[in-house]
Amino acid sequence: MANTSARLEKPTLDKDLEKLTRVEEATHFVSRRLVAPGLGLIFLAIAMIVSGAFVIDGPGAAVIVAAAAVAAYMAMNIGANDVTNNVSPAVGARALSMTAALVIAAICETLGAFFAGGDVISTISAGIVAPSTMPPAVFIWAMMAALLSAAVWINVATWSGAPISTTHAIVGAVMGAGIAAGGAPAVDWPLMAGIAASWVVSPLLGGLVAALFLYAIKETIIYQDDKIAAARRWVPVLVALMAGCFVAYLAVSPLAGILGFGLATDLLIGLVTGIATYAAAVPFVARQSIGLENRNQSLRKLFRIPLIFSAALLSFAHGANDVANAIGPLAAIVHAARSAESGFDAVVPQWVMLIGALGISLGLLLFGPKLIVLVGKEITKLNPMRAYCVALSAAVTVLVASGLGMPVSSTHTAVGAVFGVGFFREWYTRNSRRRLDYIRKRGGMFETESIDERNPDELSRRRLVRRSHFMTITAAWIITVPLTGMVSGLLFTLLQWLFG
Known part of the structure; x- marks a missing residue:
């Protein structure tokens, strides 16, 4: 007998409610993706309001307010792309x-930019292009075009997953606008030649230094029979080396204008710091190592605190150095609009510094995680020992380059160090006699290179560095300066045609 109680009507209400629920979920998902851009737009509006409050009664108020918005946009892009290199190894x-990592980096970037960033702004705003070669109005539009060109390219690079040098982006943009505005003689070509050389020097030196430190750690700690005893002996030395190098790095680069010491004095300060750190690290590491098992996993605990400090110090130094990439042109525009003179006023308004400092931190918080994951996890696998080598490489490379008088890029150095660690691991895995003896002594399996050579697919699978990222990042580095230069020149021509 048929079931007479069966429902014959369609459950339209249930279906409609289900559709509404799905629409709400989709709307919620989309709205979450719009939160970060929305907050970014709010920050741009706040930057315009703040700048307007300070310049509304002065000459060139409209162009300064517009420049403040572009500088705020540039600062957020710097935070999203460049800052990630400082905390990626630790993450x-x-x-x-x-x-x-985001909180530590945001705080230290803000402190570095606000309190130590004023001394490096003149290079971006007046060092690349000679302001005396063009009228103030032309100089203003050149700086505006440079800011916008660099900011857009950094935004595109971040979206594409390519960590680039924001310094190279703004330098290329200022160069392109300068050529369009004042001709080739307006550009400081020796400075540009040094920057071009750093394309090659920075990543190679960073990778080499990181690989050397990783080699030392593997030989002296990881592949020793008693890892914990070896760690008690060598980890204090490594921590002291990191502390000394970072203090000297801060004195040489971001704090040079404040401290005013020479390179020899800066190195002496670093040496004293290293000795004091070693004296404190010996008992600390001894306490930390009590009860640890004799395996690699146990060593990670001993490197955690140095990595946290390295992330903080690198972020402070980056904020002090690279805030100029955002607010250097803005400071030059403010000076030119107010005084009707092309150039740069050594006294940077506090509201200009504030826009740069907060913009970098906000960009990091809103858009930074994407590249943090890429650099820290997707290029090659990092553990605390490898991450230590990457962080230390950044400080050592800057010190070496400063001593030799070479300009280097912190981004190229850090990313080059990550690649250096990965490529070194590939070489060491196949060629280290100590590793082979260590594994055989413990009865482990060791696959010879000939096995992999007979199986190309297996060889490709066992590579420790993702080649696709290597090609993408290298291509982005190569085209940054010429691309931003060409776009900036075109933008300057357009701005001159519309408003000149």
Whole structure:
């Protein structure tokens, strides 16, 4: 007998409610993706309001307000792309969570930019292009075009997953606008030649230094029979080396204008710091190593605190150095609009510094995690020992380059160090006699290179560095200066035609 109680009507209400629920979920998902851009737009509006409050009664108020918005946009892009290199090693090694890394970096970037960033702004605003070669109005539009060109390219690079040098972006943009405005003689070509040389020097030197430190750690600690005893002996030395190099790095680069010491004095300060750190690290490491098992996993605990400090110090130094990329042109525009003179006023308004400092931190918080994950986890696998080598390489490379008088890019150095660690691991895995003896002594399996050579697919699978990222990042580095230069020149021509 048929079931007479069966429902014959369509459950339209249930279906409609289900559709509404799905629409709400989709709307919620989309709205979450719009939160970061929305907050960014709010920050741009705040930057315009703040700048307007300070310049509304003065000459050139409209162009200064517009420049403040573009500078704020540039600062956020710097935070999204460039800052990630400072904390990526610690995050990739799981010494810091993503949230902790973002908070530490945002605070230290702000402090570095606001309190130590004023001394490096003149190079961007007046060092690349000679302001005396063009009228003030032309100089203003050149700086505006440079800001916009560099900001857009950094935004595109971040979206594409390519960490680039924001310094190279703004330098190329200022160069292109300068050529369009004042001709080739307006550009300081020896400075540009040094910057071009750093394309090659920075990543190679960073990778080499990181590989050398990783080699030392593997030989003296990781492939020793008693890892913990070796760590008690060598980790204090490594921590002291990191502390000394970072203090000297801060004195040489971001704090040079404040401290005013020479390179020899800066190195002496670093040496004293290293000795004091070693004296404190010996008992600390001894306490930390009590009860640790004789395996590689135990060593990670000993490198965690140095990695946290390295992320903080690198972020402070980056904020002090690279805030100029955003507010250098803005400071030059403010000076030119107010005084009707092309150039740069050594006294940077506090509201200009504030826009740069907060913009970098906000960009990091809103858009930084994407490249943090890429650099810290997707190029090659990092553990605390490898991440330590990457962080230390950044400080050592800047010190070496400063001593030799070579300009280097912190981004190229850090990313080059990550690649250097990965490529070194590939070489060491196949060629280290110590590693082979260590594995055989413990009865482990060791696959010879000939096995991989007979199986190309297996060889490709076992590569420790992702080649696709290597090609993408290298291509982005190569085209940054010429691309931003050409776009900036075109933008300047357009701005001159519309408003000149």
